[in-house]
Amino acid sequence: MSRYAGSAKWGRQMLRLVSEAKAESLRLTAEEGFLLSRLDGHTPWRLVRDIGGMEPEEADLCVEGWLASGLLEVAGYASEMAESQSRSPSWRFEAVDSKAVPRTVDESLIDSTLDLSQEAQRRILEFECRLSLPPHELLETSPKANAREVKKAYFKLSREFHPDRYFRKKVDHFGPRLDRIFKKILEAHEALASIAEGDPGLRSPSGEAPGADSSPAIVEPLRSSKLEQLRRRMPLPIPDSIRGERRQKAVALARAAERSARLGDHQEAITSLRVAIRFDPSEIKHRRALVDLEAGQALAQAKEWMADSPSAFSGVPPEALGSVLAQLEKGLVQSQRDGSDYFYGAWLALKVGDWEKSQRFAELALEKDPSEARYHTALGRAHKAKGEIGLARRFFQQALKLNPNEGQAKKSLAGLKARGIHAAQEVCNG
Template structure:
């Protein structure tokens, strides 16, 4: 008996018959194609199947058990398309199933038939163009194109381009987990790359004795990459030399030590900053840590003496 769902009995029978017919079929047959069909035909067949069986086409309908049937049908169709439209996967599949490579090349077109065949080709191209303008397929194609481009840009280190493409994917499809995860990774790599640029710029400006601009570059580098200890250290050192606000100096110096606690220079600078801020007890702990790392460090010894007897 037909199920009480938002599908007419004929449509229900069509879906049931197709699901059964898919069992044991090869990928070409799943798409209704002859063995060895070219990639262009594979893509066209998938587009036509997607228009009928993509689960999104049935959103909001009461489908009962047919929802699972439709999802299984489309999953097999998608699997066939993924393999047969990818050169490497297709070749591997054909090596495992040599009988599916197709028969001999077709015979030459008899004289006098060229014109009708040309008309068939034009009609096929027109139909494909019309299908490509379907809103759902156009959106799906756009998302796939952007995601592929974003991955390629990420792989070659063009993080700015990757960010732009992946950000568009997330804006168009906020539930796309792959794009969201990739975007977070790209943003991190992009910021790290920009941090390195700002760090080098700061070093160049410092050599030119343009200390205010050098400090600004070190600040940016540290902000873009909070794990860049050297950028934080240089920002603290220049901020101290330029007489900037004590708390800003302390924040940069503390960040450098947090990221790289075993670097003597970072500990010494933080201790000096803490002494300037009358935080002798905190400074003492850092100086003692320096002397554990470098027992003969004269500067740490002198500062430790000062922290105990400030007079």
């Protein structure tokens, strides 16, 4: 868990785009764009960071980067009360960020019949008001505290608030309160400890270089993705331990995907890869693998459609055609493939109505294998669609020369002739 999850104030901030911001000028990934679109100025960040297309820690990083670059501003803070009581969208606003002033304790909650001294009860109620403070303030340590000081503070508060300290005691409503307090203390400690862990100097005072064996992230490839750039600007990066773990998970998932793909379960493989990318968005290999798989899937779909109906693709909704084409296209851009892949691309593009693209794909297919009659037909169809009748005729004839039985070419040529006559008649009539 990142430090932010532990920091309630960070989670309560409600973000919005600065009015003069030009979001279009940024080069955002789909996930980043989605995240940005969710920042409406009245939903607390805590709720938004979990539902975006990326992992919460990455979302934190993005937002911190945008805040730093002046793209976002804090519109206000959701009230802690609203959040803990109902979590309904009716947020109360706090005009200014008041440093979470300890509210006065409601004396009516103090009950002298309990197995808890009145001072202890007051302390619990007071501490409960502090739960929204950032981790180090909650633990009553300085922001620069080292791992040992953090642990000391955590132990000290645990000794005071751990539910086991009140085992079988009559504590009434203080029971759930203690539970809540201890969980918050635990979260704060976890958040601070994971930061301290990233700083090896804090953990091992004995000198010699530690971590070289345990931290695979020391040697990073030179490639610097957007995420990496963001990360470099961040004062507090995601701890290596978390990153390493997620990277490993991603690798395991990618391996599972490979296995599924080999067994023919492409849908499963695609799902695994998508999850892998969520775990390690900076790894190009997973993204590439996904694009390849999706392209393969798209190709299979296109083939199925073509086999299904002799009139090729009729009855397939245009959106479906478009999305299949987009997937195939991505794969074709990414890696070299054989002629028939481009051929299917050309057909799909034609059916979608993108004739230029159709022509380009057909040409690429022909480049791969000029002796394939079907490719000539496809190119002819593209030209025909563009109204370049002469060119179209040439390619259809070429196709028929290569394969006299090429039905599509025959039909298209016949169609052309009919249309030619029709056009001629019109001219006459005119």
